[in-house]
Amino acid sequence: MNDTPTRPRRRRIRLLFGAACAVALTVSGTVLAPSAHAEADRQVCSNSTGSHNGYYFSFWKDSGDACMVLRENGRYSSSWGRSTNNWVGGKGWSTGGRRTITYSGNYNPGNNNTYLALYGWTRNSLIEYYVVENFGSYNPSSGAQRMGTVTTDGGTYDILRSQRVNQPSIDGTATFYQFWSVRQQKRSSGTITFGNHMDAWARAGLNLGSSWAYQVMGTEGYQSQGSSDITVSEGGGGNPNPNPTNPPPGNGNCSVSVTRAEDWNDRFNTTFSVSGASNWVVSIRTNGGQSLQSSWNASVSGSSGTITARPNGNGNNFGITLYKNGNNTTPTASCSTG
Template identity: 70%
Template sequence: MNDIPTTRRRRGRLRLLLGAACAAALVAGGLVIAPSAHAEADRTLTSNQTGTHNGYFFSFWKDSGSASMTLRENGRYSSQWSNNTNNWVGGKGWATGTRRTVSYSGTYNPGNNNTYLALYGWTRNQLIEYYVVENFGSYNPSSGAQRMGSVTTDGGVYDILRSQRVNAPSIDGTQTFWQYWSVRQQKRTGGTITTANHFDAWARAGMQLGSNHSYQVMATEGYQSNGSSDITVWEGGTGNPGPSPTGNPGNPGNPGQSNCTAVLSAGQQFGDRFNLNVSVQNVSNWTVTLSLGNGQSIQNSWNASVSGTSGTVTARPNGSGNNFGVTIMANGNWTWPTVTCRT
């Protein structure tokens, strides 16, 4: 397995700080309850802190420089940082992660810099660090990771990857653990993240999360860069329950979009071809489209009615269930096709 590049290893001290907050958080049904029924005033953080603000768990960490994060109404926070900051990360979310549907909206200005916007969390009782990366600047945070497949969900395609950290800092001290990644191919700043679809896709690729969830936050991070963000996060996919950063109604999170999900996983590989398995979830009447790369063609398929052999290939149910497979002649191109799913 490939380790994550050294520019990402700096995060160990952050994890120790964030992990310590979980034991002190007040939790009810996975949602942190604010100690007062009254709205809390805005707070600007410039030093490392964790806690609760207006009903949401928050974390802020930096190792140096002028990064700051302002906690605002409901699940909103804003941040800014400059090049004199080595590394910082912060965001709002929940002290306990789960299979919740997370929605967010706002602005994110990464420029051509090393920064990203992601739903981020940890599990224990298998120690796992996970990311659902929605947007990033010049640096793809999954670089150096092993590609395990892809998942189509919430209107986009995410690459599924994993990397292993050996004797590295974690929320439980120095450990060896896996990192799980879903990295969105079509960058965005706003929408709905159906967390369960990523958890299930990872599991189907042999990437099991632990049984004990730690925190889960919608985080902004910057490393030796400059940028800003203004993000509001909330639970559910039907609209922001509070004001958005512009004072307008929140992002509805594509409430009318189908939740059809197609997950790719690896099959056997041969000298001139490879097999892919496709698992369709949440619907039974589906159309899956595979966009093959240059030179690739379909040699064989099973458990679905497949139309076409090159370019855009379409698969539909044939009575054999929601799992099917294809054999792709590589012709020197071993890149997996992109996949989309619709009802």
């Protein structure tokens, strides 16, 4: 079981101490419904939590010039310079859950140690979790234990786990796990179907707790400089995947074999083996109402009908899990060169 590297460990200690203070102040609070009159923009430059225009917010720093401006609805903007050692802030919900969120805006990490993530905690068990959408020079999952991948919302995420031993948390000093989904194709706008990450973590043996603390779309910076302007809301916003759902036509010079694998009442696994090319595009034709639950060892786009798979550096063998949705037929596939 791997810990995160030395420097990020110091960073997380500072961040978790701030998170612990924030939750101690607000864990029993609930998000207020939007008022009839929108609240004015509010600048936050000191550690605080609360509600603004119907959204929960949190802001913490240990020093420096980092500030966050709370704007209309779920929007916030932030900026920070190198006088700030560590800061984190964002807007979201005082209680996390299996929600789908949409976010959009601008995130400017440069070549700096910073990231943009859906972030929160659970209790029973105590878990700190991240869905990292974008980051700068440092991948926040570095040093964590790799547990697989999941494809959802038009991209592929690495699934990882790390452990913190006797470190600050929302419940004081404790030993707890961190669950990570780190997007391979960085982006600053899109939809996060958090339930898909929960399911993927559970399939990898990573089970969140039964009691939810807060959940925010946050920006963090550590010994860096940057800015962000992010708007978050609940609900899906469509597939932001820039890659086409349907592959280019043509057979190319590769072939693919299809093998039916594990089978359950509601879903089944299918594995694929490509030969003849390393730069390939596999077109997978599902049947009836079948839909994609997850995938591994490939970058997969689309969720039903024709699904497209491309290599992601894990070789020529990959697999998918399909929900049957009343149809138990094994999909077919064809291969073309990319």
